[in-house]
Amino acid sequence: MSAHPFATTLDPGSSRANHTGAWRVERPVYAHGLPPCAAACPAGEAVRDWLYTAEDGSYETAWRRLMRDNPLPAVMGRVCYHPCETACNRGQLDQVVGINAVERFLGDEAIRRGWTVPRGAEPTGRRVLVVGSGPAGLSAAYQLALRGHAVTVREAAAKLGGMLRYGIPRYRLPREVLDAEIARIAALGVRFETQSCVDDLDAALREGGFDAAFLGVGAQAGKNAYVPAGDSAHVLDALTVLAAAEDRWPLRLGRRVAIYGGGNTAMDAARTARRLGATDAVVVYRRTRERMPAHESELEEALAEGVSVRWLSTIAHADRGLIAVERMELDESGFPQPTGRFETLEADTLVLALGQSADLGWLAGAAGVGVGDGVIDVDADLATGRPGVYAGGDAVAGPERTATGAIGQGAAAARRIDRYLSAVAGEQRDVPRQQPSAETPVPFGRLNTWYYSDAPAMLRPQLDAARRVDTFAEVVQGLTEHNALYEARRCLSCGNCFGCDNCYGVCPDNAITKLGFDADGQPRYAIDLEYCKGCGLCAAECPAAAIEMVPEPARDEPADRTEHRDAALQDVGP
Amino acid sequence: MTEITHRTASGVKFYQVGSLAVGNRLLPREQRAAQADPQRANTMISGHRACQGCGEVLGARYVLDAAMRATEGKLVVVNATGCLEVVSTPFPESAWRVPWLHSLFGNAPAVASGVAAALKAQGHEEIRVLGQAGDGGTVDIGMGVLSGMCERNDDVLFVCYDNEAYMNTGVQRSGATPAAARTATTPVAPGHPGNRFGQGKDVPAIAMAHRIPYVATASVADLRDLEAKVERAMQFTGARYLHVLVPCPLGWAAPSSQTIRLARLATQCGLFPLFEAEHGELVSVTPIRQQVPVDEYLRAQGRFAHLFADQAAGGRPDLVARIQAEADRNIRVYGLGGQP
Ligand SMILES: Cc1cc2nc3c(=O)[nH]c(=O)nc-3n(C[C@H](O)[C@H](O)[C@H](O)COP(=O)(O)OP(=O)(O)OC[C@H]3O[C@@H](n4cnc5c(N)ncnc54)[C@H](O)[C@@H]3O)c2cc1C
Ligand SMILES: Cc1ncc(C[n+]2csc(CCOP(=O)(O)OP(=O)(O)O)c2C)c(N)n1
Ligand code: SF4
Ligand code: SF4
Ligand SMILES: [Mg+2]
Numbered sequence: 001m002s003a004h005p006f007a008t009t010l011d012p013g014s015s016r017a018n019h020t021g022a023w024r025v026e027r028p029v030y031a032h033g034l035p036p037c038a039a040a041c042p043a044g045e046a047v048r049d050w051l052y053t054a055e056d057g058s059y060e061t062a063w064r065r066l067m068r069d070n071p072l073p074a075v076m077g078r079v080c081y082h083p084c085e086t087a088c089n090r091g092q093l094d095q096v097v098g099i100n101a102v103e104r105f106l107g108d109e110a111i112r113r114g115w116t117v118p119r120g121a122e123p124t125g126r127r128v129l130v131v132g133s134g135p136a137g138l139s140a141a142y143q144l145a146l147r148g149h150a151v152t153v154r155e156a157a158a159k160l161g162g163m164l165r166y167g168i169p170r171y172r173l174p175r176e177v178l179d180a181e182i183a184r185i186a187a188l189g190v191r192f193e194t195q196s197c198v199d200d201l202d203a204a205l206r207e208g209g210f211d212a213a214f215l216g217v218g219a220q221a222g223k224n225a226y227v228p229a230g231d232s233a234h235v236l237d238a239l240t241v242l243a244a245a246e247d248r249w250p251l252r253l254g255r256r257v258a259i260y261g262g263g264n265t266a267m268d269a270a271r272t273a274r275r276l277g278a279t280d281a282v283v284v285y286r287r288t289r290e291r292m293p294a295h296e297s298e299l300e301e302a303l304a305e306g307v308s309v310r311w312l313s314t315i316a317h318a319d320r321g322l323i324a325v326e327r328m329e330l331d332e333s334g335f336p337q338p339t340g341r342f343e344t345l346e347a348d349t350l351v352l353a354l355g356q357s358a359d360l361g362w363l364a365g366a367a368g369v370g371v372g373d374g375v376i377d378v379d380a381d382l383a384t385g386r387p388g389v390y391a392g393g394d395a396v397a398g399p400e401r402t403a404t405g406a407i408g409q410g411a412a413a414a415r416r417i418d419r420y421l422s423a424v425a426g427e428q429r430d431v432p433r434q435q436p437s438a439e440t441p442v443p444f445g446r447l448n449t450w451y452y453s454d455a456p457a458m459l460r461p462q463l464d465a466a467r468r469v470d471t472f473a474e475v476v477q478g479l480t481e482h483n484a485l486y487e488a489r490r491c492l493s494c495g496n497c498f499g500c501d502n503c504y505g506v507c508p509d510n511a512i513t514k515l516g517f518d519a520d521g522q523p524r525y526a527i528d529l530e531y532c533k534g535c536g537l538c539a540a541e542c543p544a545a546a547i548e549m550v551p552e553p554a555r556d557e558p559a560d561r562t563e564h565r566d567a568a569l570q571d572v573g574p
Numbered sequence: 575m576t577e578i579t580h581r582t583a584s585g586v587k588f589y590q591v592g593s594l595a596v597g598n599r600l601l602p603r604e605q606r607a608a609q610a611d612p613q614r615a616n617t618m619i620s621g622h623r624a625c626q627g628c629g630e631v632l633g634a635r636y637v638l639d640a641a642m643r644a645t646e647g648k649l650v651v652v653n654a655t656g657c658l659e660v661v662s663t664p665f666p667e668s669a670w671r672v673p674w675l676h677s678l679f680g681n682a683p684a685v686a687s688g689v690a691a692a693l694k695a696q697g698h699e700e701i702r703v704l705g706q707a708g709d710g711g712t713v714d715i716g717m718g719v720l721s722g723m724c725e726r727n728d729d730v731l732f733v734c735y736d737n738e739a740y741m742n743t744g745v746q747r748s749g750a751t752p753a754a755a756r757t758a759t760t761p762v763a764p765g766h767p768g769n770r771f772g773q774g775k776d777v778p779a780i781a782m783a784h785r786i787p788y789v790a791t792a793s794v795a796d797l798r799d800l801e802a803k804v805e806r807a808m809q810f811t812g813a814r815y816l817h818v819l820v821p822c823p824l825g826w827a828a829p830s831s832q833t834i835r836l837a838r839l840a841t842q843c844g845l846f847p848l849f850e851a852e853h854g855e856l857v858s859v860t861p862i863r864q865q866v867p868v869d870e871y872l873r874a875q876g877r878f879a880h881l882f883a884d885q886a887a888g889g890r891p892d893l894v895a896r897i898q899a900e901a902d903r904n905i906r907v908y909g910l911g912g913q914p
Contacts, residue, residue, distance in 0.1 A: 015621030015662065015669035023626065055590065056600060450838060450864070453592035489590045489600070498590070501597025505609040505797060506834055508632040510620045514612045523599065531620035535627035535823075536831030543591060549831075 016531075020509060024534035026549040028503075028527055033495025033545060036441040037099060040087035042405040043070045043139075044412075047084050047099055052498055053521060054102060054488040060115055061521070062488075063106040067117055070407055071142040072135065072181045074111055075164060077104025078173050078476070080404045081295055089494050092444040095457040098479070098487045105484035111180045119188055121148035126421045129154065129210040131198045134162020135403040136216030136393025138185055139410030140417075144214075145188040147418045152208060153190060156197035158247075162218050163394070164403060166243045167265070169272050170472040201366035201389070211424065212417045215369075215376060215384070215391035216410060219356040219401065227260070227352065232320035238269040238353035245272050245472075254348020256280040258323055260315055261353030262287065267298040269353050270307040274469045282345060283309040286328050286336045301475060304465040316342060318350045358395045373397070382413040388420055442495035446545035451500065455490050458483040497546040499523030503538035512538065593798050607797050608643050609635075615642035615671065617651075622669035624661040627830025629820035629837060630735045633794045634658055634706065637733055637818065638672060640804035645702045650689055651675070654682035654707030654716060657742040657822075658735060680715035682707045687719075687728040694729075702808065705732040709750035710740040713777050717749075720777075720815075724784035727812040731804075734777065734815070737822035745825040749775040752845070753900075754893050755877045757825070762880045767890055778851075781815035785854035792848060793819040795837035799848060799860055806850065819846050827876025839871035844901030847908040862910045868898045 004010075037047040045066060054062035066073050080100055088096035109115075126149045130137045133155040141151045159165055160182050164173060186192060198204045205213060220239065229235050234252075238259070244251040257278040259270045262285035270281040283302075285292060288311050292299065303309075310325060314336070317324040323345040328336035357374040368386030370377035376384060376391040383390050392409030394401045461477040468475055479487060503525060504512045511532035515524035527538075539547040591598050597610030608614055617638035624631040641649055650673045653659045659676050662669040677685035686705030693701050705723075707716055712734035723730055739757050740746040747757045753771040756762045760769040781789045787810040792800035800818065807814045821836040823829065828836060840846040841860070845868060848860035872878040872894065883889040905911055 010666040012668055013666040015619060015623075015667045017667055018621040018623065020621060020623070451591045451594045453590065453594065491590070493590075499597070499599040500591050500595035501606070501610040502595050505596030505607060506632065508624060508628050508635070508833075509622070510616055510618070510635075516612075517599075528620070533626040533830075535833075536829070537627050537632075537833060540831040541834050543595060 019530045020533050021511075021528075021530045024529070024532060024552050026534045026536065027529060027532065027552050028534070028536070028538050028547045029550055030497060030525065031495065031546055031548045033442040034439045035494040035496070036087035036089055037084035037097075037494075039439075039441040040083040041408075042083065042400075042402065043076070043407040045069045045084070045103075048491060048493055048496060050106070051097070051099070051102060051488045051491040052493060052496070054106065054485070055491070055498075056521075057485065058521070059106055059109050060113075063110050063115060064117070066103065066106060069411060071117075071139060071185055072107075072407065073103050074107025074177045075135075075173060075181055076404060076407070077101070077107045077478075078177070078474075079164070079168050081402060083404075087441070089442070089444040089447060090490060090492055093449050093452065093492070094454065097490045097492075098457055098460070101458070101460050101479050102484050102488050105479050105481070107181070108177075108478055111177065116184055116187060117146070119148065120146045123150065124148040124421065126150065126212070126425075127152070127208065127210045128417060128421075129198075129204060129208055129213040130216060131201075131204075131213065132156075132162060132216040132218055132393070132395075133160040133182075133192065133194075134216055134218045134393060134406060135164060136218070136395075136406035136410040136413075137162070137214065138182065139407040140214040140216060140390075140392070140414045141190045141410075142185045142188065143411045143414030144417060145185070145190045147414070149418070149421065151190045152210075153192045154196040154198050154204070155192065155194045158195055160192055160194060162216075163220075166220075166246055167239065167268070168403075169242060169245060169268050169275075171271070171275070171468065171475050172268075174474050199362045201363060201369065212388040212421055213390070214410070214413050214417060215363075215389065215395060216393045216406065217358065217360070217376075217391075217395045218406075219358040219374075219394040221357050221359040227315055227318060227350070229318040229350070230320060233318040234320070234349045235318060236349060236351050238265050238351050239356065241269050241272060241276075241351055245276060251276065252349075253278055253351075256347045257282070257349045257351060258315075258345055258347035259283045259351045259353055261285065261355070262292040262294055263353060263355065264294050264298055265355075266353035267294045267302045267307075269351050271302050271305055273349075273351065274305055274307060275472055280347075281307045282347070283307060284313045284315055284323075284325060284345070285309060285311060286314045287330065287334075288312060291330075291334060301462075305469050306465075310345070312336065313343075314338070315350070318347075321346060321348060323347050323350060356394070360395070381416050382409060383416065388417070388424070390417055442545050447492055447494060448541060448543045448545075449492070451502065451541075451543040452492055455486070457490065458487045493544040493546070495545055497523050497525070497542075498544060500543060502541045502543065503547060506537045506541045507532075508535065508537065509533055596797060608640050608801050609797060615639045615647070617642060617672045618662060618669050619671060620669075621667070622662045623664065624657065625822075625824050625830065627823045627833045628657070628661070629794050629822060629833040630658050630708070630737055630741075631661065632833070633735050633800075633818045633820040636794065636797060636800055637706075637804055637816070638704070640801040641702070641704055641731070641808060642672065644805050644808035648701045649673070650693070650701060650703050652677055652682050652686040652689055652703065652705045654705075654711035655679035655742070656708035656711050656740075657737075658706065658708065660742050679711055681719055682711060683716055683723040683730070683732055684719040686730040686732065687723045687726065690729045699729075703730045705730050707732075707734060708741070709734060709736040709738060710746075710748045712736075713749040713775050717775075717777075717780075721780070721784065724781060724786045724813045724815070727786060729811050729813070731807050731814045731816060734817045735820045736817055737820050737825060739822070739825050741822050741825045749773075750777070752897075754881060754890070754897065756827075756880065757877070764888070767880060767888075767893055768877070771893075771896060778815065778817045778849075781817075782851045782854050782856075784813070786813040786815060787811070788814040788850070788852055789817075790815075790850040791817045791819070791846070793837040793841055793846060794821070795834050795841060796848065796860065803850060825877070827879070828874060832874060836871065836874060839866060839874065842866050843868045843871045844905040844910055845871065845897070847904045847910055849908055856908070859908045859910055862905065868901050869894060872897065
């Protein structure tokens, strides 16, 4: 401008000439922290991420995200003991997010709508043998098939699913659901052979021309704890009772059934006994309710169905129709000690639910595969001593034997096998070892929970207890779409941005711009370090702890800008 | 880049952060805050020289962006002397993207009245005038002209950004400085626990006493509430007054990241009630959502640190109790307790 108004000598300038970024001593960075739910999921599901996707109604995308880690969401949405929920930060705010219920909703929606997964890779020409079709074997087969390998699953039993079918009763897991999810794996090209027990690993690998194998043989043998019993006593193993119910063999249990043990298998055996006509199903357990290994919800459901429990009791002797029970007392260390006081319990059948161990005799001759202490020896990568042979699930020692853990191990082993196969093929020599994540999950205290709406959890409806005892119909019902969506939206998105725009809104320096959403639906923002003064408001007001303040990196050159704070602001003040 | 559109199929009324956060991808656009809009007016832009975490410039952008939206950009701003002016306009730079006039420390309401009169004389009544000042410029030196503006019912929305002292000149006490706060002119010394009790002015109440069309209080911690009040204010013609709490990290001696949290604690403990009044009568209050004792609010600020030293070292639980009584009174008088 040449002609200025009266008394004006300079053109108006913009404050953008003043690069206030030079003031900064800390800078905000968008973080992607590990949420407690995902950290706790034995199947390694990216829980927060698929919940986020489900929150805007994109159920199919959410399901596909979930399916990257777990091929059985409808099954696991029913039977998983959901350690994710136990860890969920929202529990410290009101109630945990019903992750498992949303998972089930997505799984059921997929079955209802017939969603399928495409193979992710071209056929590799490699052949892998999977022994056992329990969750470990199914998970491994699925992951290997996705990676283009030709997979054959050999299963000793007549039907597929392992303990999902022969252990977990129908009233918790309807078989149509299990069948539908297995069929989806078969549709990927996985070959299933039933009644095909592997009893010679070397022969099986040689004859089938396999390049690698996964052993997911589970733990089927009932543990034979010694219970003194008269000749005429009717004693059955819990797994026999459950398998009989599955295959509908005739089984004479009688009216009064005692179940010995305190785990989930005992609960399932007792509830199954009720459904098979037992009027009295009494669980005999040597310790107290607090110390029972069965999950609280399973105990409650059993009690609601008329199952009773004799706490602090061991079985001293079983005879026809009569059981001698000794009362116990807990010592200081919480261990039950006999008291010498005895009671009798009338029972037509005694069902032993004292745990399972793996039946691994057949592996004795397999070169390089070590078996010890009733489990297959594996290293941290789930590799046996024999190159290319991996194992997982109940057949290897784990912290807890669950279907979820089996799925996680099956998938982990499949990734190892995939790398092994490419290394053998010379595609990739170095096979890095698997490292458990060292990252600590985002703690509740880092969230700014002010911003979350108050929202009590949605409960899954249950079949009336009176109507459950004479039917194997499913007890726990699913959530409606409305409730599942609501439940997904209760997620706090611990550690990851969910697009609330708080950072964009609260920056006093306009240093944050909104970039919309990326192809994965993740919100994107950019921080302009030319102007960001590093005040930390964005980080403090981010509900989800998705912004971290990190020390400003040292500059290569000395700062060429001076601080622009008025002297008055610097040295006066309280 | 794709924008995720809202799905209404299920009729779920719950949106994760509801309307508590600035935006929310699950809400329809019109239900998000004006600040969530990528095309917001940004009346105040980067490069200004306010301190890190300044609540005043943040409050000003919140208010003015909302006013720009409400007036469709037909807005003139008159600004008193104070931090807001000093940090934004070191000649020849300006951080303003709105027609903006600097007045003096004490006369912004009068200048704003004059601008409104001039626009009216030119037949431009659709152009609205907003006057703004700090608490010193409003509560103390500007009090007389503000009262005149109200009495004449001039068509101005006057906004006070209350950071509870004269920050620009080094944190001197104003008529809005709370009791027991340490400032440069109310120092802490034996027998002198900061600013006196029982002094100062309640300017929203004074404005209400003028029976002007609209008076409201707001805070930088409750953006939706603040924007709704600016929007509402712009629906009236005549004198309107908005009093916004804007924490100052420097004067309150708190980390710069705590500005919004402090404003939130001020409302949640009851010391700073949020309300609206029309024609001199209270018409709505924003109820406390998560009540906290004043303790939590005061402890987070260096200007009250002397209240929490142990008793031997001069800690004053008796004064904390008096401040709590003040908060309790607000909760009772304004009915901030239960649901409205
Ligand atoms: C009654 C009961 C209830 C349970 N409830 C739950 C629950 O609610 N939630 C949960 O997470 N977990 C539950 N579990 C535990 C869970 O079922 C197991 O941890 C899980 O099934 C283990 O998976 P897996 O694949 O390792 O073994 P399995 O499921 O046991 O499958 C192994 C499969 O390998 C086959 N096989 C074995 N040897 C051979 C061979 N030589 N050749 C060919 N096939 C062979 C077996 O026939 C079997 O089908 C329950 C267990 C029981 C017993
Ligand atoms: C008549 C007059 N007296 C004193 C000053 C010096 N002065 C400039 S800003 C200011 C204080 C401003 O305080 P406040 O209005 O609360 O605004 P803040 O800086 O706190 O935002 C003073 C005293 C002045 N500019 N004019
Ligand atoms: S609130 Fe969401 S992200 Fe956080 S632990 Fe729970 S499910 Fe995971
Ligand atoms: S002194 Fe306070 S009001 Fe002034 S610029 Fe700094 S933070 Fe803002
Ligand atoms: Mg001030």
